[in-house]
Amino acid sequence: MVSESVTSTRNTSLVRPQRAWGAWIALVLLMLILAGLMVYPLVLEIERAFMENGRFSMTWVLAALQNDLFRRQLLTSLALAVVVTLMCNVIAFPLALIGRYFDFRGKGFLGGLVLVPLILPPFVGAIGMRQLLGTFGSLTVLLQHVGLMNPHEGVNWLAEGGFWALAVLISLGLYPIAYLNLQAALANIDPAMLEAAQNLGGRRLRNFFRITLPLAMPGVFAGSTLIFIWAFTELGTPLLLQYREVVSRSIWDDLAATTGGNSPMGYAKVVIVLVISVSAYLVGKTTLGRSAHAMTSKAAVATVTQRVGGLKAVLAALPFVLVSVVAMLPHVGVIFYSVTAIATEQAVGPAGGAEKFGWYRTVLPDRYTLEGYRAVFQTPEIYGAIWNSIKYASVATVIDIVLGVAIAWVLVRTTIKGRWLLDALAMLPLAVPGLVMAFGFIALLSQTGWIGLLQLGPFPVLATAYAVRRLPYLVRSAAGGLQQTSVTLEEAAANMGASPWRVLWKITLPLILANLVAGSLLTFSFAMLEVSDSMILAQLQKFYPITKMIYVLGTDMSGAANVRNACALGVIAMGFMTATLIAAAMLMGKKLGAVFRA
Numbered sequence: 001m002v003s004e005s006v007t008s009t010r011n012t013s014l015v016r017p018q019r020a021w022g023a024w025i026a027l028v029l030l031m032l033i034l035a036g037l038m039v040y041p042l043v044l045e046i047e048r049a050f051m052e053n054g055r056f057s058m059t060w061v062l063a064a065l066q067n068d069l070f071r072r073q074l075l076t077s078l079a080l081a082v083v084v085t086l087m088c089n090v091i092a093f094p095l096a097l098i099g100r101y102f103d104f105r106g107k108g109f110l111g112g113l114v115l116v117p118l119i120l121p122p123f124v125g126a127i128g129m130r131q132l133l134g135t136f137g138s139l140t141v142l143l144q145h146v147g148l149m150n151p152h153e154g155v156n157w158l159a160e161g162g163f164w165a166l167a168v169l170i171s172l173g174l175y176p177i178a179y180l181n182l183q184a185a186l187a188n189i190d191p192a193m194l195e196a197a198q199n200l201g202g203r204r205l206r207n208f209f210r211i212t213l214p215l216a217m218p219g220v221f222a223g224s225t226l227i228f229i230w231a232f233t234e235l236g237t238p239l240l241l242q243y244r245e246v247v248s249r250s251i252w253d254d255l256a257a258t259t260g261g262n263s264p265m266g267y268a269k270v271v272i273v274l275v276i277s278v279s280a281y282l283v284g285k286t287t288l289g290r291s292a293h294a295m296t297s298k299a300a301v302a303t304v305t306q307r308v309g310g311l312k313a314v315l316a317a318l319p320f321v322l323v324s325v326v327a328m329l330p331h332v333g334v335i336f337y338s339v340t341a342i343a344t345e346q347a348v349g350p351a352g353g354a355e356k357f358g359w360y361r362t363v364l365p366d367r368y369t370l371e372g373y374r375a376v377f378q379t380p381e382i383y384g385a386i387w388n389s390i391k392y393a394s395v396a397t398v399i400d401i402v403l404g405v406a407i408a409w410v411l412v413r414t415t416i417k418g419r420w421l422l423d424a425l426a427m428l429p430l431a432v433p434g435l436v437m438a439f440g441f442i443a444l445l446s447q448t449g450w451i452g453l454l455q456l457g458p459f460p461v462l463a464t465a466y467a468v469r470r471l472p473y474l475v476r477s478a479a480g481g482l483q484q485t486s487v488t489l490e491e492a493a494a495n496m497g498a499s500p501w502r503v504l505w506k507i508t509l510p511l512i513l514a515n516l517v518a519g520s521l522l523t524f525s526f527a528m529l530e531v532s533d534s535m536i537l538a539q540l541q542k543f544y545p546i547t548k549m550i551y552v553l554g555t556d557m558s559g560a561a562n563v564r565n566a567c568a569l570g571v572i573a574m575g576f577m578t579a580t581l582i583a584a585a586m587l588m589g590k591k592l593g594a595v596f597r598a
Contacts, residue, residue, distance in 0.1 A: 128333020185219020
């Protein structure tokens with residue numbers, strides 16, 4: 001949480017005694033807003049799960065826990081979350097260690113390349129992987145060409161892989177979160193400690209387990225918590241792979257079977273998921289998250305990276321290359337599918353104008369066309385989804401800028417009591433899965449009688465839901481900027497008689513502008529590709545955002561063009577995310593990982 005990096009920072013501050021009342025008003029007002037947007041929907045969910053005929057009852061929760069299918073789905077989801085978390089750290093730790101202690105040609109490029117999975121939600125990449133690993137997909141055809149499989153034998157590797165195929169796909173999309181956090185954690189380890197251990201005869205392996213790993217545990221927790229919660233409630237990928245043995249799919253099916261979101265059993269399952277997610281967060285926070293040993297907050301002595309060349313450089317670069325190649329397979333599949341010609345379409349390629357699907361029983365497509373992209377911009381429903389996402393994400397970003405700056409100011413520029421509670425509320429979306437928050441908004445709309453908004457126009461609902469989910473990004477970015485900015489300029493302006501608002505507009509905001517722009521870019525881009533809220537709250541096609549439209553097209557098997565057009569829309573989203581992440585990384589540098597930290 002921000003509390004460790006912000007509220008624990010002793011700031012000589014900041015708020016004059018005569019203006020302390022303004023800070024108190026800001027604190028109370030912000031806490032009320034966050035409570036209304038985050039806590040109240042969760043309370044309504046809990047109430048609906050434990051109430052029957054106006055009385056407290058455990059009926060629905062016990063019925064869910066006693067259901068064999070749900071128990072199996074719950075255990076499978078927990079196993080999936082654990083496996084994905086371990087996989088992500090196993091992938092990320094060697095990369096972070098190599099990047100920290102070795103310098104070689106192309107290191108910067110390769111370090112950026114391993115972050116590529118951030119530009120595409122795992123469930124979108126699943127569409128491309130279906131073509132690579134599906135029946136008579138690229139892998140099967142390749143094995144047939146080299147004589148390892150019967151030419152008439154097809155294998156759906158994704159279906160055969162089941163749980164493990166799902167785990168690998170999700171891991172390939174989430175490991176950059178672990179990598180960014182481990183990279184930051186290793187950068188804060190004082191090299192003097194390792195030097196002292198070596199001088200006392202400690203061997204490298206022993207020093208790693210006794211010094212490096214314990215000191216890096218807060219970083220391990222920071223990324224692992226987000227990964228665990230994300231994988232535990234991942235919805236899009238199981239839907240596209242038609243994998244039903246997870247709790248998110250169970251909740252989705254309950255919602256789909258009801259009208260107006262009135263599903264007591266669904267709410268009971270959501271509350272169970274909420275309890276597990278928050279418990280996992282708290283357990284990790286009180287163990288791994290607080291295992292920081294006595295050490296300077298940043299390395300007192302700069303780590304000297306070892307410059308390597310020749311074979312050693314190749315060996316150092318090889319893990320980055322291998323991970324990047326495997327991680328980009330879903331993206332490659334989506335890109336190739338997006339330019340594949342279906343039957344009857346004019347196309348270019350080795351097969352020329354043959355009237356057949358351009359990627360069938362071939363390793364790569366043999367007929368190419370841009371009709372998919374033309375369809376995206378010429379089909380009102382698909383093109384409208386892009387504009388819907390832009391509108392929802394834009395309003396969400398504005399909301400988060402206002403709330404994020406105000407929250408960060410209270411946390412960093414004041415010393416009033418109660419900041420820890422504001423901090424906890426601001427970081428609540430990190431501990432609460434998106435699936436749970438989406439159900440909370442349905443409960444809120446149902447309670448207030450506004451459930452019809454989802455049919456009439458869910459713009460305010462989706463914009464608010466996006467803002468709630470991505471608020472921690474802006475809070476972290478703004479808080480980081482305030483911590484790096486001396487308060488003396490603000491105090492000088494205040495001493496000259498400038499009002500608090502004038503100090504904010506003329507001094508504070510310009511000084512932290514780079515951080516705000518970076519946080520806004522991340523907030524906007526990840527809101528554009530929000531999955532859980534989009535899947536659950538967007539119920540009519542004319543209101544679909546990008547992710548819901550990709551899901552609908554990607555699962556519509558009535559025509560090959562539908563899936564191809566979904567891939568084209570996915571590539572457009574990838575391009576957009578790439579541009580925003582590059583811009584954010586240029587502005588924040590190595591501090592980019594701070595916004596992906598629990």
